Amino acid sequence: MPLFGKSQKGPAEVVKALKEAVNSLEKGDKKAEKAQEDVSKNLVLIKNMLYGTSDAEPQTDIIVAQLAQELYNSNLLLLLIQNLNRIDFEGKKDVAQVFNNILRRQIGTRSPTVEYICTKPEILFTLMTGYEHQEIALNCGTMLRECAKYEALAKIMLYSEDFYNFFRYVEVSSFDIASDAFSTFKELLTRHKILCADFLEMNYDKVFNHYQRLLNSENYVTRRQSLKLLGELLLDRHNFTVMTRYISNPENLKLMMNMLKESSRNIQFEAFHVFKVFVANPNKPKPILDILLRNQEKLVEFLMRFHTDRAEDEQFNDEKAYLIRQIKELKPIPGH
Amino acid sequence: MDDKMCNISKSFESDGADGSTDQEKEVSNAIFAVDDEHELKPINSEETRCWVNDCTGGYYEDDLDEDINITNFFHRVDSNQIIYQSKKRKLKLVGKYVMGDLLGEGSYGKVKEMLDSETLCRRAVKILKQKKLRRIPNGEQNVQREIKLLRKLKHKNVINLVDELYDHEKQKMYLIMEFCVGSLQGMLDSTPSKKFPLHQAHGYFLQLIDGLEYLHSMRVIHKDIKPGNLLLTLEGDLKISDLGVAETIDLFAKDDTCFIGQGSPAFQPPEIANGLEYFPGFKVDIWSSGVTLYNLTTGRYPFEGDNIYRLFENIGKGDFTIPDEIQDPLRSLLLGMLRKDPHTRFTVQQVRQHPWFTRKPPQVEVRVPMPPLRGDEWHSMTVLPYLYDHYYDDPNEDVDAAEYITEHELNEAEKKQQAPEQSNGSTHSNQSSKRGGRWKKPISCINIRNLPGCKQS
Known part of the structure; x- marks a missing residue:
């Protein structure tokens, strides 16, 4: 094919051509249509170098290394992400594919692209704001989750101010974007156990203030998903300190008790799994004990009738029986 | 040696x-x-x-x-x-599951293949007989504990309990699990060097650590990590299995202190070998994962002994050597995981950040395959012949059923069946045609299956 005459171009030329095309796309001048075409074409060329095509193998390591080097030096990755909304539909997908492939590159134990992005965190922040633009949100999501697999990058994202935007993104009206944002959010909070535990401990107040809003969300899906994630976070052994702190706060207990009475059975059930931790705690602080004592009879009665149709769920019934026993036996601590 | x-x-x-x-x-x-x-x-x-x-x-x-x-x-x-x-194969249903052939047998009972007739998922079933369980000390208790534990665990690298069925009349318990083709131990045993190429061992080790991190995050200490308890699915996913001696630490326990160690001797850490009263639990799994990695990459064990006392004596001292062919990143990882003092021994996090862990070794040697099951290297579904016999009346089948076969004929038939297989090569189309042939001529499968039945005669 005659087109393939051009594909002989080395990585340097392709990257240069793509950069020029993206720049003129950004300016939005008369040549925009031509620029759009050039962007798509060069993106395909780069993608083929990395992945190969049906009749061509991917390029050799040396060519790929050159390509990566050109991408770093030209700052093209950031440029592409900044202008992602201007690139056509297929092009957006190609950007995500190229980005993820380059990200996974390894030289020995080093991941050069991860190191590169560490020096250019704008890339991550731009990707995160991608959730605000419907047309690129999902593309940015796939790239973000690939980044979140690397502890160094996850750390930058978690500790950035922009992380708190996720509490907004997971609630947006468009369901697919909200779900995508939630899975990235969950990945960031659970993937790297020690990093996540440290983060939650150090930023406890701020994170759980924001988290409270999710649990009180108008949106049923948000409420249910966030409650489920909360349960997982608290019961993870790595987050032991966080759990201890969470179950010492009477406000949290009140919230869970209210959620036990929600109209949705699924939310009731998830709330049960958080509520049980408050009751099972052998060292209940006075305010917690007071609330439980004040509601002792009502709670026992409530739990007796709670989800009685789950007869086959042995573990649930064991836990429920345990809680009822615990609450029945509660006694005020004299002199405390 | x-x-x-x-x-x-x-x-x-x-x-x-x-x-x-x-x-x-x-x-x-x-x-x-x-x-x-x-x-x-x-x-x-x-x-x-x-x-x-x-x-x-x-x-x-x-x-x-x-x-x-x-x-x-x-x-x-x-x-x-x-x-x-040759006995006619009778289709047997347990609940919605169609019974297949035996996959393995342990002290608790048999493991057979099954097919979920609703979802068409391949499953394995552990059949436990209450009579047998009662003979094992704490048998019933341990099984109940394991089931409870398995029910709440859900991770790609931990064996998943799909379903449980009880047959009160026959006093049998059916534990339906994900289908696995075999254990790492079985693969190791099938090779002359008893070890894997580095890149293959690396792949399994990564999955082992992923599963282990999950178990620990769920406060579960496995206590019996070894190649025999690491199963593989057809897709090559590793599944940590056999939580028979696992311990869950209390939700509110300040640390992971344990008092009982009861895994396989060669994989026990010095603190257990020395009979310490208590020890940190999570580090037990790190140690046995270290011994496992040592075993997968060298084909040997770091500690040996003529008897269990000698073995524990050697483990207790904590001195071991690593063969020279093991180069540095791996060497230092093994040394870190097999530190005698559990407090300085690596954590899961340290293992994860270790250079050997983060770097995938180049693929130079040929991967060790899963050994064939009864001559079938593809591990094809053993439920199918039963279904076939049940739904299709094969005229040949009746003739076979009435016929008596001598062992000589049996061997001949087997040879015949193996010969075309070998010449077939390994392409997929051949594989399916081989399967096709197998259903029409069930003689080869029956004969082998029939042998246990032959015992009684």
Whole structure:
């Protein structure tokens, strides 16, 4: 094919051509249509170098290394992400594919692209704001989750101010974007156990203030998903300190008790799994004990009738029986 | 040296709950009585040196009792006079599951293949007989605890309990699990060097650590990590299995202190070998994962001993050597995971950040494949012949059923069946055509399956 005459171009030329095309796309001048075409074409060329095509193998390591080097030096990755909304539909997908492939590159134990992005965190922040633009949100999501697999990058994202935007993104009206944002959010909070535990401990107040809003969300899906994630976070052994702190706060207990009475059975059930931790705690602080004592009879009665149709769920019934026993036996601590 | 290691691992296998080789052994006992003697000889002759035989001798004899009778029985009869009658395969349903063939056998019961007739998912079922369980100390309790534990665990690298069924009349319990083709131990045993190429071991180790991190995050200490308890699915996903001796630490426990250690001796850490009263639990799993990694990459064990006392004495000292061919990143990882002091021993996090962990070794050697099950290297679904027989009336089938076959004919038929297989190569189209042929001519599968039935005659 005659087109393939051009594909002989080395990585340097392709990257240069793509950069020029993206720049003129950004300016939005008369040549925009031509620029759009050039962007798509060069993106395909780069993608083929990395992945190969049906009749061509991917390029050799040396060519790929050159390509990566050109991408770093030209700052093209950031440029592409900044202008992602201007690139056509297929092009957006190609950007995500190229980005993820380059990200996974390894030289020995080093991941050069991860190191590169560490020096250019704008890339991550731009990707995160991608959730605000419907047309690129999902593309940015796939790239973000690939980044979140690397502890160094996850750390930058978690500790950035922009992380708190996720509490907004997971609630947006468009369901697919909200779900995508939630899975990235969950990945960031659970993937790297020690990093996540440290983060939650150090930023406890701020994170759980924001988290409270999710649990009180108008949106049923948000409420249910966030409650489920909360349960997982608290019961993870790595987050032991966080759990201890969470179950010492009477406000949290009140919230869970209210959620036990929600109209949705699924939310009731998830709330049960958080509520049980408050009751099972052998060292209940006075305010917690007071609330439980004040509601002792009502709670026992409530739990007796709670989800009685789950007869086959042995573990649930064991836990429920345990809680009822615990609450029945509660006694005020004299002199405390 | 190699011979000895192999003995130890073999004895573990029969020691453990589900050694898949047990089944093969049983079959070979029945067919090739003479071969079997060869197999047993080295074990017997090394009895004095190999501690495992010492302590499991009783168990061995017990189990071999009936086999020995059979062996004697076969000795007296000329091979071409033995007559088998092919039994018609009867479709058996347990709940919505269609029964397949035996995959393995352990002290608790048999493991068979199953097919979920609603979802068409391949499953494995552990069949537990209450009678057998009662004979094992804490048998019923341990099983109940394991089931409870498995129910709340859900991770890609931990075996998933799909369903449980009870047959009160027959006093049987069916634990339906994800389908796995075999254990790492079985693969190791099938190779002469008893080890994997580095890149293959690396892939399994990554998955082991992922699963282990999850278990620990759920406050579960496995306590019996070893190649025999690491199963593989057809897709090559590793599944940590056998949580029979696992311990869950309390939700509110300040740390992971444990008091009981009860895994396989060769994989126990010094703190258990030295009989310490209490020790940090999570580090036990790190140690045994370290021994596992050592075993996968060298084909040996870091600590050995003629008997369990010597073995524990050696582990207790904590001195071991790593073969010279193991180069540095891996070497330092092994040293970190096998530190005698559990407090300075690596954490999961340290293992994760170790250079050997983060770097994938180049693929130079050929991967060790999963050994074939009863001659079938593709591990094709054993439920299908039953279904086929049930739904299609094969005229040949009736003839076969009425026919008597001598062992000579059986061998011939087997040879015939194997010959085209070998010439077929390994392309996918061939594979399916081979399967197709198999259903129409079920003789090859029946005969082998029929052998245990032949015992009774």
